[in-house]
Amino acid sequence: MDIRIENFTKRFDKTTVIEDLSLTVRDGEMMALLGPSGCGKSTTLFAICGVYTFDEGRLFFGERDVTGLASQKRNVGVVFQSFALYPHLTVAQNIGFPLKVRGESRAEIDRQVRSAAEMVRVPELLDRRPGQLSGGQQQRVALARALIRRPDVLLMDEPLANLDAKLRLDMRTEIRRLQQETGITAILVTHDQVEAMSMCDRIAIMREGRILQIAAPRDMYDRPDDTFVAGFLGNPPINFVETQVVDGHCRTQRDTVRVPLPERLIGLPAGAKLTLGVRPEFVQPSHHTRFTGRITFIESQGREDLFDLELEDGTVLRSIQSVGARVGVGDAVEWGISPHDVLFFDDAGQRL
Numbered sequence: 001m002d003i004r005i006e007n008f009t010k011r012f013d014k015t016t017v018i019e020d021l022s023l024t025v026r027d028g029e030m031m032a033l034l035g036p037s038g039c040g041k042s043t044t045l046f047a048i049c050g051v052y053t054f055d056e057g058r059l060f061f062g063e064r065d066v067t068g069l070a071s072q073k074r075n076v077g078v079v080f081q082s083f084a085l086y087p088h089l090t091v092a093q094n095i096g097f098p099l100k101v102r103g104e105s106r107a108e109i110d111r112q113v114r115s116a117a118e119m120v121r122v123p124e125l126l127d128r129r130p131g132q133l134s135g136g137q138q139q140r141v142a143l144a145r146a147l148i149r150r151p152d153v154l155l156m157d158e159p160l161a162n163l164d165a166k167l168r169l170d171m172r173t174e175i176r177r178l179q180q181e182t183g184i185t186a187i188l189v190t191h192d193q194v195e196a197m198s199m200c201d202r203i204a205i206m207r208e209g210r211i212l213q214i215a216a217p218r219d220m221y222d223r224p225d226d227t228f229v230a231g232f233l234g235n236p237p238i239n240f241v242e243t244q245v246v247d248g249h250c251r252t253q254r255d256t257v258r259v260p261l262p263e264r265l266i267g268l269p270a271g272a273k274l275t276l277g278v279r280p281e282f283v284q285p286s287h288h289t290r291f292t293g294r295i296t297f298i299e300s301q302g303r304e305d306l307f308d309l310e311l312e313d314g315t316v317l318r319s320i321q322s323v324g325a326r327v328g329v330g331d332a333v334e335w336g337i338s339p340h341d342v343l344f345f346d347d348a349g350q351r352l
């Protein structure tokens with residue numbers, strides 16, 4: 001079932017936290033709401049599940065207008081960062097709780113609890129209490145409880161934030177598998193770009209209560225609409241280089257980097273300011289738009305090495321390369337970029 005938010009505005013007292021936000025999550029799709037802390041992701045999610053009301057705008061699940069509907073009547077499954085399990089109930093009672101509230105028969109609850117527990121792979125834990133489970137197991141139980149009512153939509157707010165690194169990886173795969181198997185329309189709130197990129201069909205990236213761009217992960221990474229989006233996606237982050245247009249090229253003030261303008265930008269006036277965006281994987285020894293500098297930092301990351309290359313004017317370009325480059329800190333090198341890998345942003349940070 002698709003989720004349609006139209007012109008959603010939310011205020012707390014006089015502060016507008018979300019302004020005129022519109023978003024459609026397609027049937028069966030998993031959408032990330034991605035953005036820095038405080039940008040309004042949870043507020044948006046709470047408004048979709050009915051904890052917060054809309055000050056303006058409308059919300060549709062499929063054709064149904066649910067804007068004014070009480071939370072319990074929306075048929076949503078919700079998973080929070082803090083697993084929010086009932087500590088005094090067993091795993092089975094926790095998972096079955098929504099059905100018990102609905103007055104289902106004991107036998108039916110048992111049957112469905114067993115099936116949900118198998119789906120999230122915790123069938124052997126049904127008699128334990130939450131305190132006897134690891135964080136990952138608790139989150140699986142929370143997922144089972146969210147899914148047992150066969151909700152129309154699944155809403156998750158930073159579900160992996162309380163898990164350690166290894167578990168987070170497992171649960172990333174697990175949540176995506178469950179979402180795809182059930183075909184449920186889902187929204188994942190996260191501040192972690194890797195989670196958004198690896199788990200979701202599309203990403204809506206937010207800043208200060210607005211959506212800046214909605215796109216599939218790869219498209220957003222390759223074609224960010226502005227410097228904020230470009231900088232938010234990618235680790236290590238994209239390099240930005242300040243340049244000006246000079247006869248068919250853009251170059252840094254001291255000409256340490258000089259990149260030919262692509263055809264579509266040839267008409268830009270001399271002196272126009274452009275910010276170049278170059279991802280670290282595109283700064284390589286073999287690429288042919290060259291610049292010279294000195295290595296100021298090296299970090300080995302196992303499969304790859306990270307380098308900081310400082311140019312004469314102080315510009316630092318970070319490069320990521322598969323291991324094997326025989327250079328050390330302090331070495332002078334001549335590396336390069338391919339002009340077609342460069343992103344061009346105008347004075348206001350919009351991609352050209």
Ligand SMILES: Nc1ncnc2c1ncn2[C@@H]1O[C@H](COP(=O)(O)OP(=O)(O)O)[C@@H](O)[C@H]1O
Pocket residue numbers: 012017035036037038039040041042043044
């Ligand atoms: N109940 C509330 N009352 C007042 N301000 C709130 C409330 N909830 C959130 N805010 C404010 O709204 C903004 C967005 O918060 P939130 O949606 O929690 O952000 P995120 O989930 O992206 O970190 C923040 O500035 C936060 O301080």
Ligand SMILES: [Mg+2]
Pocket residue numbers: 041042043
């Ligand atoms: Mg939040």
